[in-house]
Amino acid sequence: MAVKAATATIRSDPNAKAQQLWQVEKYHPLLVLEIKNNWCRVKDFEGDQGWVQISSLDKTPTVIVKVNRCNVRSGPGPDKEIAFTVDKGIPFKVLQKKGDWLEVQHADGDRGWVLKSLVW
Numbered sequence: 001m002a003v004k005a006a007t008a009t010i011r012s013d014p015n016a017k018a019q020q021l022w023q024v025e026k027y028h029p030l031l032v033l034e035i036k037n038n039w040c041r042v043k044d045f046e047g048d049q050g051w052v053q054i055s056s057l058d059k060t061p062t063v064i065v066k067v068n069r070c071n072v073r074s075g076p077g078p079d080k081e082i083a084f085t086v087d088k089g090i091p092f093k094v095l096q097k098k099g100d101w102l103e104v105q106h107a108d109g110d111r112g113w114v115l116k117s118l119v120w
Contacts, residue, residue: 001040002062003028003052003091006107010050014039021050026107027091029062029120045120061094063102063119070119072112076101083112092119 003024011018014036024030030042030052039051045064068088073080076098092104095111102119105111 001030001032001042001057002060002093003030003056004058004060005056008052008056010042010048010052012050014041014051016053018051022048024052025091027060027062027093029064029091030057032057062091063094063104063114064091065089065114065118066120067118070114072104072110072114074112076103076113078115080113084110 003026005026007023007025009023010021012021030044032040032042034041038054040054040057041049041051043049045066065086065088070086071082072084072086074083092106095103095105100116101113102116103113
């Protein structure tokens, strides 16, 4: 699942008054471990767990950068120009796949291609 809202709050328990652990931004991918009422217990790419309201999520295909620096290229291939570089933890919506490359789009609209092995 992926965050569909601009931001979503991850909490310690399935309750809107529970402690806020952290916030995630749009397109942040989360692995759903359990569903309880209107809440999902989730795990992120670093293994952290918490609860988020199910209404904040959808099935949009997304990835998140798992390396310290990631080049986002103008096309699918290591020979393509670097469009921009991002840091670890930046989420993207997946637009299409081509071999080992993914065309991705950030919530701010920036688009490009990343190598699958650099994302979760």
